Amino acid sequence: MIEVVAETGSTNADLAKRLSGGEYLSEGRWLVADRQTAGKGRLGRAWDDGAGNFMGSTVVRIAPTDPAPATLALLTGLAVHEALSTFRSEGLQLKWPNDLLLDGGKVAGILLEMVSGVVIVGIGVNLAHAPDVPGRKVVALSDYGKDVSRDDFAGALAAAFDIELQRWRSVGLAPLLRRWQSAAHPVGTSLRVLPPGEDAVEGTFAGLAEDGNLRLALSDGAIRTIHAGDVLLV
Secondary structure (H helix, E strand, O other): OEEEEEEEOOHHHHHHHHHHOOOOOOOOOEEEEEEEOOOEOHHHOEOOOOOOOEEEEEEEEOOOOOOOHHHHHHHHHHHHHHHHHOOOOOOEEEEOOOEEEEOOEEEEEEEEEEEOOEEEEEEEEOOOOOOOOOOOOEOOHHHHOOOOOHHHHHHHHHHHHHHHHHHHHHHOHHHHHHHHHHOEOOOOOEEEEEOOOOOOEEEEEEEEOOOOOEEEEOOOOOEEEEOOOEEEEO
16 A cells, blocks of 8 residues: 655655544555655754655554554664665665664665654655765665666565564564664674763664663773664764
């Protein structure tokens, strides 16, 4: 169930408006735009629409028995990783909490928003074009000679997301965290973390906590759990 629109401000905003207006949106339904004029990333950052890229959103209706909604970012990362691996597997790495890197450059990002008790999952993937983001390396799949149809990718992503969502619900969080970590940069990778409202903290990746938060090994041997913030590979 993939609905495609030629142009919109933001697929996340469109689904939020529908939910707020009382419309019932079922899981497995996607809204995909050829062009977004007001796309955004985490912390309200603008995100270039890039014609030919994937820009789409879906919903997850949280049940009382589901794992914590915040872990949907990790689930979604795995789904995007799986879908992109269909076209190119070399050099792909997940980065906490919701980025996918290709040879160290950001190739995809995820934005979760809660509206009326429903989680909207927004995904942007640079298939054809990489936006210019000051201070960040950003790449597109086309930079590596891969000409991937947006619609082909959308189908692969919808299928992968459905599988990951079923696993998340049926077997719990622990297997997902193990799989996510195996697809991420290795334990021991140097990281610089910018927690909200705090100075930067540097350390090395020490894996994920049982709840999916980031464990950062500091120079004094202590382990700090990061619940939110920007993470940079250094």
